[in-house]
Amino acid sequence: MINEFEQVSIVDNSGRSSIYLQCCNVQYDPIHQKKIQCRYKIRKDHFKNKPHTHIFGNIEDYFPQQKSYLSFQKEFFRFVAQNNISIKTASSSGMFNLLQLAFESGKNSGKSYFFEICPKLSRKCFTQRFIEFSLGVKIENIKQFHGFSSLAIDSGTIWKHNILNFVLINPDRQKLKPLLFKSIRYFQGRYISYYQATIDVIQELQKMGVIIVSIVSDNLKTQVKAVDHRDESSIMRNSNKKSLSSIIRIPCQCHCIQLAFSDFSKNH
Numbered sequence: 001m002i003n004e005f006e007q008v009s010i011v012d013n014s015g016r017s018s019i020y021l022q023c024c025n026v027q028y029d030p031i032h033q034k035k036i037q038c039r040y041k042i043r044k045d046h047f048k049n050k051p052h053t054h055i056f057g058n059i060e061d062y063f064p065q066q067k068s069y070l071s072f073q074k075e076f077f078r079f080v081a082q083n084n085i086s087i088k089t090a091s092s093s094g095m096f097n098l099l100q101l102a103f104e105s106g107k108n109s110g111k112s113y114f115f116e117i118c119p120k121l122s123r124k125c126f127t128q129r130f131i132e133f134s135l136g137v138k139i140e141n142i143k144q145f146h147g148f149s150s151l152a153i154d155s156g157t158i159w160k161h162n163i164l165n166f167v168l169i170n171p172d173r174q175k176l177k178p179l180l181f182k183s184i185r186y187f188q189g190r191y192i193s194y195y196q197a198t199i200d201v202i203q204e205l206q207k208m209g210v211i212i213v214s215i216v217s218d219n220l221k222t223q224v225k226a227v228d229h230r231d232e233s234s235i236m237r238n239s240n241k242k243s244l245s246s247i248i249r250i251p252c253q254c255h256c257i258q259l260a261f262s263d264f265s266k267n268h
Contacts, residue, residue, distance in 0.1 A: 152216040194226035
């Protein structure tokens, strides 16, 4: 097997020269219409008589001028600066693991070209695939709430725009974190808006295997009127479907305590 290699001398970043064995296997690249040679090489003193995976590249690039890891760091620093990536993100374990995964994927892929592992996507295509990926993650997370669960609703403003959030919670599964199911932007905040939006979310969750048995809400009059089972105008009192009429409302304890302290401070 030693005859399938040729000896080459490579100078590292410190200026030291080492003898490497370079694989001599060559194949024809029909895309670029040229011969390409296996890029596999190993230091001669580390060589073992074992098969290896052929890694093909352009024969002209056969031993390109080596870029040190310092050059990669400079390019990475430049990328961070140009794209306004925070230092916290750039130096995080998540970023390190992502770069390590990219390195390992390339090293173990046996592919000749980078685009074979990670094709360049247009912004439109990237957005579409990102949304598809996100929806897949969301569906997997919702499966953890299958069966009986509760729904928390909360309204507020972001950049002066009204928004209504629906959050799945399940106190029986203590390790299960609350999951934001839906956010409605430019929410009108009227009684009928709460009424219809809540019904739509409950029915959508039912189709996904999640049965809502209680609703947690603040004490806003419009919210209470729409989702409190004791109110004559609520969803529960105006539905013939057991999946809606059997739901009960639980006042948000945090909001109740906040109101209590607020009233106490006003009176004392």
